[in-house]
Amino acid sequence: MSGTDATAISLSSGGLLAFKVAPDYETKNSYSVTVTVTAASQSVSKAITIAITNVNEFACKQPSYTSKPTAVNSDSNHRYYEYFWQSSPEICVNLYHTSLLDDSWETRTVQILEWAKTNLGLLVPINAFVMDQKNGSTSELTQINNDVCTIWDPLEGRNQTNCVNNQDAWGNRSAAAGVGHKGLPNGGDLFWPQNAWTGHDDIGVPIRILMHEFYHVYQNSMKFYFEATSRFGIPVRWEDQESTYLHHDNFVTVFPNWIEEGGADFAGFAMATKYDNSVDARGQLIEHLDEARNVITTAANNGDTVSLKDYEYQGALYESSSNPNNGIGRQKDFQYSGGSMALAYLWSLDNANFKKIVVDYYKIYAEQDNLDPGNGWKNAFESLFGMTLAKFYTDFDAFMRQSRSSQIAILKTNAEMQSASWTD
Ligand SMILES: [Zn+2]
Helix, strand or coil: CECCCHHHEEECCCCCEEECCCCCCCCCCEEEEEEEEEECCEEEEEEEEEECCCCCCCCCCCCCCCCCCCCCEECCCEEEECCCCCCCCCEEEEECCHHHCCHHHHHHHHHHHHHHHHHCCCCCCEEEEEECCCCCCHHHHHHHHHHHHHHHHHHHCCCHHHHHHCCCCCCCCCCEEECCCCCHHHCEEEEEEHHHCCCCCCCHHHHHHHHHHHHHHHHHHHCCEECCCCEEEEEHHHHHCHHHHCCCCCCCCCCCHHHHHHHHHHHHHHHHHHHCCCCCHHHHHHHHHHHHHHHHHHHHHCCCCCCHHHHCCCHHHHCCCCCCCCCCCCCCCHHHHHHHHHHHHHHHHCCCHHHHHHHHHHHCHHHHHHHCCCCHHHHHHHHHHCCCHHHHHHHHHHHCCCCHHHHHHCCCCHHHHHHCCCCC
16 A cells, blocks of 8 residues: 555555544545555556545533532432532534535524623523534434433433434424433533524524523523522432423423513513614514414404413413313414513513513522422512412403503513613
């Protein structure tokens, strides 16, 4: 064997060529060797060029817990943890197959997430995955599943192959984000597929959706955090009896659906127009109002009365043919449209409620849930806003039956959203 790269490649006695060290596309992407066979006085040569194709690698170093750390303290309701990244949790944006992705959104995605971290705050690392699931190859998309499982699977003690096989099918995944108690040591996750930002005439919509996803990590990390001790507390009941206390549709397990999704939209509107003052957040909120009004009107035409309370944990029930009011499933997604309107209405009652809605509710959740396990979501609301949830539901349901013009009248302007403060 001879030629330019002969020293990088080995030739076995069986005739197999192999790299001595795995090649790196970013360093060198083409290798040339010439192999020559000689017998007696005859020889034949063949020039071979080996092209290296690129694979996507993690854009930045992930937090790398391979097992759950030991609790540093505990009480009867929580176990408390400290993580090495606590002083500076980072956002790692993994862009897969960048030639398929819009260049402007490659940049904007990082800018938006970093803006949100700087301006709102961030308690945990975020592992973001950005891909074109419509055009990416099967092997690339499988690689993403592998990368996801590499970060969180060891913490759950699961088999990597099972983890990969249990991921949702590719093609129609939505933007999604969060952080759960099992994955917490390695931070939150954020999926941002290209189809989530294409197909909108108004760029303000995907900006708001990405803020919404960031906010899911924000709110779901805050639920673990005990500010007084700078520790993350995980409810003992979630760790030890997960199937009894989490993932249920017959009681509120963490946050009411309308607060989790409506809260992410509400914060998303404000964050989007703060990030880019040309974003018409008020216009998007009015679209949500119209969607919510439509759910209520359609239901009313069928003898069904919509209450925000239905969206604590029973939204799916009311949206199914098992709707206890009339057996006719409601239009979907009132938890987003009605939920964000509920918070816009709550803000209209008192300017100070903006910060309480965006930040304080989550800031006091962990302590409230420690004092009264399973009711932190309710007690945090009632102590912050000085009214019972029952009263709020009655008042908001009545508000949603007012005229459209009087509803629009309580909505803040874009300028008011831009200047509203969530800091002390
Ligand atoms: Zn959401």
